[in-house]
Amino acid sequence: MKMKKLLLAAFVCTALLSPLLLNAQRWEQVGKKGDWANTIGVVGMGGYLYSIEKDGTLFQTDKQGNYRQLGDKGLFDNADLLVSLDNEIWTIEDGSLYQTIPSKAVWRQVGKTGDWKDTQGMVGLNGKLYSIETSGTLYETSKDGTWRQIGNDGEFTDAEMLEAMDGHLWTVEKGTLYKSNMKTLRWQQVGKVGDWENTIAMVADRGFLWSVEADGTLFRTDKNGNYEQVGEKGLLSAVTRIIAMDNTLYVIENGTLYRTKG
Template sequence: MRVPTKVFWSLFFVAIFVLAGTANRPVNAANWSNTIALAALDGSLYSIEKGGALYRTDLSSGSWVQIGKAEFGNTKMMVAGPQNLFTLEADGSLYRVDPSNGSWVRVGKAGEWKNSIAAAFSGTRLFTIESSGALYGTNPMSGAWAQVGKAEFVRTKFLFGSNDSLITIEQDGSLYAINAGNGAWRQIGKSGDWINTLRGTLLANKLYTVESNGALFETDVNSGTWRQIGKSEFGRTKWFFNTGGSLYSIEHDGKLYRISPSNGSWVQIGK
């Protein structure tokens, strides 16, 4: 539950990073080392810094601007929907955030997502996996939710979504496609092939993953076939996402890169 304190609010959660005021932001904009959560929407990167500030970054230049007040310090996860950003706060509440000005409104009842361990959008619904293994689909405007299928996802490590797909990687390294309508699943590829995956992002019907040895792989989620892209030079990747047909990474030193999904070549953004 958000707690108003005179002029500002101090609660907001989601996987995004915000700085403790603009003083914590380096003079050089090209540093995302304080990022705690992020999401990409309509070609822009939205990040929350340690101080709770929300930033929008132009991915063509690396220039950034703070959006709204520094109210997101309690964000646990952040995901992008069709038009808005959504955050899950540490108290389990869900908020819809206007990406143009940072204004927010709570969706559903306070604390209803307290046990969510993963979240992703598919189509117009927000899907979350709970610590019990249950999969839920939520209307992001009303907050109405319903369980989808059986509680079979207790060992899910990663959840990815696109316009028409839900994909999971389990703790044993196996990959599954999930029917968002009924929760039915089918295995993709061989058991354990993704055991060393550290980061991932779903672009159309291709899953791009960064492995513990620094290699970048592309997997066709229809067939399970995979191939390495480029050299094994992504071992320091901390955040990994896609938008506008390109892949992006933020490294442990806070630098931002655009990566070609066809050959793994990269260029730094905002030098």
């Protein structure tokens, strides 16, 4: 399996995937064609997809494709990163961290202004946020905004992708997959060198990493690095984003939202 590098700033999200994907990969359109053409970030949680448009407007979309605007138009116009943690949306805007509670449509700044100005990737894991800065240094942030450095300076300099699963951080570095245990602070290579050099999108769930390659082929990889192709080769060739939620895999293709239908 050869996979393509992806900038760490790409958004990745986690939830549940259906075993039906192993035997069939049928898709259905969700909502109207082109509804997602301006989407720059999306997460799935609580049965809804939450997305930010290029103009900074936040939307909530249900499983039928019905959507509604949350908050004022353009409220998130400076958002650089979007992740979910404990049914809350966390964004980095102009280098500062913000927490948004969708159910109440309220948001607040967390921590000091500018503390996250060098962040290039972030995920939520076990009630905390883990972020990698442009220097390659890893940080752990509590929900009150307090943070601490994890490991030595620049240990993740070569990280291109970042995901959270099974108490570990999973990174792709120079096309190779690694996992880091946040309790023991130990890391190890998973699978073979270069297996991930053509990956363009990745999501984690139920002990597996699901990834799309540059040629549009979907793969499922277990914790030991063993992988298998899912569905037809190149079926997702126009996909730009992949999201998993409630036993379903969602993708955005040419500005339109699709999901698996077993």
